Amino acid sequence: MENISQILPLIFPLIILQLIFQIFTIIDLIRRPKEELRWENKIVWGIIILIFGILGPIIYFIFGRK
Amino acid sequence: MNVIETYNLSKYFKEKKAVDNLNLQVEEGIVFGYLGPNGAGKTTTIRLLLNLVRPTRGSAIVLGEDITKSKNYLRKIGFLPDVPNFYNYFTPREYLEFFADILNVDKKRIDEVLEIVDLKREKRRIGTFSRGMKQRLGIAQALIHNPSLLILDEPTSALDPQGRKEILDLILSLKGEKTIFFSTHILADVERVCDRVGILKEGKLLLNDTIDNLKKKYSRRTLYIEVDNPQKLFIKLKEFPWVESLSLSNKNGILVKIKDMSLPQREIPRIIFQEDLFLFKFEFLEPSLEDIFLEVVS
Amino acid sequence: MILKLMRKEWKEIIKTGKFYALLFSFLFFAISSPAIAKFTPEIIKSLINSQQTQGLIIQIPPPTWKDAFLQFLKNLNQIIFIVLVIVFIGSIAEEKNKGTAIMVLTKGIDRSKWILSKFIFQLLVSFALLSISYILCLYYTFLLFSNFPIKNSLFSTLLYVIYLFFFLSLTLFSSSLGNNTIQSLGIFFGIFILLNIFSIFPNLNSYNPLYLSTLENMWITSYVELKEALKPIISTILLSFMFIFLGILHFKNQEL
Numbered sequence: 001m002e003n004i005s006q007i008l009p010l011i012f013p014l015i016i017l018q019l020i021f022q023i024f025t026i027i028d029l030i031r032r033p034k035e036e037l038r039w040e041n042k043i044v045w046g047i048i049i050l051i052f053g054i055l056g057p058i059i060y061f062i063f064g065r066k
Numbered sequence: 067m068n069v070i071e072t073y074n075l076s077k078y079f080k081e082k083k084a085v086d087n088l089n090l091q092v093e094e095g096i097v098f099g100y101l102g103p104n105g106a107g108k109t110t111t112i113r114l115l116l117n118l119v120r121p122t123r124g125s126a127i128v129l130g131e132d133i134t135k136s137k138n139y140l141r142k143i144g145f146l147p148d149v150p151n152f153y154n155y156f157t158p159r160e161y162l163e164f165f166a167d168i169l170n171v172d173k174k175r176i177d178e179v180l181e182i183v184d185l186k187r188e189k190r191r192i193g194t195f196s197r198g199m200k201q202r203l204g205i206a207q208a209l210i211h212n213p214s215l216l217i218l219d220e221p222t223s224a225l226d227p228q229g230r231k232e233i234l235d236l237i238l239s240l241k242g243e244k245t246i247f248f249s250t251h252i253l254a255d256v257e258r259v260c261d262r263v264g265i266l267k268e269g270k271l272l273l274n275d276t277i278d279n280l281k282k283k284y285s286r287r288t289l290y291i292e293v294d295n296p297q298k299l300f301i302k303l304k305e306f307p308w309v310e311s312l313s314l315s316n317k318n319g320i321l322v323k324i325k326d327m328s329l330p331q332r333e334i335p336r337i338i339f340q341e342d343l344f345l346f347k348f349e350f351l352e353p354s355l356e357d358i359f360l361e362v363v364s
Numbered sequence: 365m366i367l368k369l370m371r372k373e374w375k376e377i378i379k380t381g382k383f384y385a386l387l388f389s390f391l392f393f394a395i396s397s398p399a400i401a402k403f404t405p406e407i408i409k410s411l412i413n414s415q416q417t418q419g420l421i422i423q424i425p426p427p428t429w430k431d432a433f434l435q436f437l438k439n440l441n442q443i444i445f446i447v448l449v450i451v452f453i454g455s456i457a458e459e460k461n462k463g464t465a466i467m468v469l470t471k472g473i474d475r476s477k478w479i480l481s482k483f484i485f486q487l488l489v490s491f492a493l494l495s496i497s498y499i500l501c502l503y504y505t506f507l508l509f510s511n512f513p514i515k516n517s518l519f520s521t522l523l524y525v526i527y528l529f530f531f532l533s534l535t536l537f538s539s540s541l542g543n544n545t546i547q548s549l550g551i552f553f554g555i556f557i558l559l560n561i562f563s564i565f566p567n568l569n570s571y572n573p574l575y576l577s578t579l580e581n582m583w584i585t586s587y588v589e590l591k592e593a594l595k596p597i598i599s600t601i602l603l604s605f606m607f608i609f610l611g612i613l614h615f616k617n618q619e620l
Contacts, residue, residue, distance in 0.1 A: 013504075014392075014399050021388045028381065035194060054392045061385035062450055066154075066193070116470045119619040140472030151463040153372075155379035164375075168368045169471060207467060 018054050025049050025057035029064075038066055067094045069215050069245045070115065074124035076269075077110050084110040086269035087124070092262075097241055099260035100249040101359065107269040108249035109148060112219050116145055129215060141169070144208030144244075148220040150200055154193030158185045158203050161192060162210055169211045179206040183236070198229035205236055216240065218248035222255050234259055253355045263355075265362050272362050277355070284358045289322040289330065292347035293338060296320045302337050306330075318346060365473070369481035370488075373455070377489070382451045389447045390493040393439040394500035398432035402508045429511040433520065433584045436501050440494075440524055441577050448528075449535055449552060452486045456539035456615070457548040466620050475616050483536045483608065490528055494521070520583035523593070526600055527576045533604035537611035540618075571599040 026049055034040050045064055049056040070092040077085040085107045092098045102108050113119045115128055117137055125132060131139040152161055162176045180186040183202040192203065201221065208216055221237070222230040230252075237246060237259050250256060256263055257277065264274040273280075287310075293299050296318055303309055303322060308330055310323040324330045338345050377383040405424045456479060459465035469475060498521050506512045534552055542548030563572050575596045582588050 011399055011403060014396055017392060017395060021392070024384070028384075033194070036191075054388065054396075057388050058385045058447060061381040061383075061388070062447070065380060113620075116466075118466060118470065137472055137474075140470060143470070145467075145470045147463060147466060149463065150467070152467070153376065153464055155376065160375070164372050165468075165471065167371070168365065168468075168473060211471065 021054065021057045022049055025060050036065055038064055068092060069094045070128050070247065072126040075114060075121055075126050076123040077114055077119060078122045083269045085114065088271055090264060090271055090274065092245065092247055094245050095242060096261040097237065097246045097259050099256035099263040100247060100266065101256055101263050102251065102266035103363065104251055106266045108266060109219055112217055112249060115217065142214050144213035144216045146204040146208045146218045146221055150204035152192045152203065154191060156192055157190065158188050158192060162206060165207060165210045171211050175210060179209045182209065198225055201225060201229065201233060214244055216244050216246045220249055222250065222252060253359055257355045265359065267363050280358050281352065284353050284361065287324055288351040289324060290347065290349045290351055291320045291322060292318045294318065294344040298341055299343060302341060365477050366481045366484065369478060370485040373482055373485040385447060386451060386493055389444050390497040391500065393444060394497040395504050397436035397439055397501060398505040398508050401427050401431035401435045429505050429509040429513050430584050432505045432509060433517050434581060437520065437580050448490060453535050453539050453548045453552060454545040455482045457542045457544050460620060461544040476612050479612055479615050483532065486532050490532065491525065516583050520580045523576050523580045523583065526597055527573060530573045530600045530604045533607040537607040540611035540615040570595045572596065573600040573603060576600060
């Protein structure tokens, strides 16, 4: 277990970076009119952005808009 | 001077001859209505003129340049396709700024054209626009570089009556300033704004004339006569070779279609006189463009 | 003219958000690659320890900067490669498909300039992001492994630049031939699979652009003789120019 606690602070920048990307993407999602989104569904996109880690924002920015 | 001249211009696709030996002249400064049923080859003609497709045969001179040799003439053409598509992520202003930039047009012109099409205060992205708004923006982008020739492909066909009126008013307001070549299958539009029409069917040009001439040429061929006993006149007229068809209409009227107009004008009064009929009405009917169109196309 | 057209491409990828997809991929994998290389063995170790398997002796060699850069190259050749292709492949085909291209081209804009502006733009954006990503990866590798392997990693990344040039040329070619994104992707990966099949033949292999990715790894693990690298570099560049030339030629004669 002590190993894990050693690892965490070092892996921290990665988690922070991913969080920043996800927050940035969620803000874009919230501000964008629903009509501009594929499937016109903010909830679905919100879930995609949050659960797929770094891939969520990437998928959103490639395929999210009509 | 002619702005467009085509010489046996032809475009054959595998399955059909879209444009076949087209010889078309469009004079400078007029509004030319390019009329034809759907699939007649109107859009293909326009694509040929704009260098989007290459002719199978023949050639064309547009604005003094041979279109198979040069592309400079395109700079002096404004084009609106039948279904215009834009970069949806831009606002109208940003979209026009892009064209002003690549065509070295003064930025002031953007305001001018936005004013013309009434989109000056529109801040939304083009992706959210209605069909009518897109059509107006389409005209704005066609005007941005102040072209001398406007080519509009079916500018009114997908619009509601209000949108149609706006576009036609726009065309009317540009009349005289620019040569306008527009294709349509809506006759009422042609009648409202055009000086000349060309009628196309199955890739062939059937006629090219002014609207006035057309009406003159085709009008004198239908007579409406009212007498007290139309049946009697009907039987008499049937015998004459210059009568093409006859039909009774109303209570006292007869519609007479004639092959040429000189003889009937002298002979019909004589018949009425001989048969001792009362003449109530004798009239040459003005045909609508629709009648002419149907007659030419069939 | 090309510069002005490129400005529109820039506005496009910003306004459509595609730029962020690229930026996130390049930044994230620059940092994650060294991190994963560093921590994977430790995580395995801690898992083993926590499962009370003291009796087992498992030898895991300590990771080095080499693992970090191998991981980075792997990401560049897989996920970043795919993101780049998907973002850029529609640029010509979709404009043809949607009819936005004719609005520009019927105003007398030269077709080659139009297509080249897109290609040069894609090249510049990819190159800029790759440079940032490389520096970031280098820095993070230094933090985790106390090693700053400039020479090997730089040569390896330069080989990737040539490879990038190649697959962007192939993207242009596919986008010029295809009538929409899906068709273009089909053409792209069709040719890509063909190159993979060709790499079976050992005497052709050294001319294959895909061989560059093997060389990239070799530059990290050991080093590469210049003579050996020259063949694939030259043939890749020649192939790239061929695809650019054919793509433009096809587009110039295409009926829109």
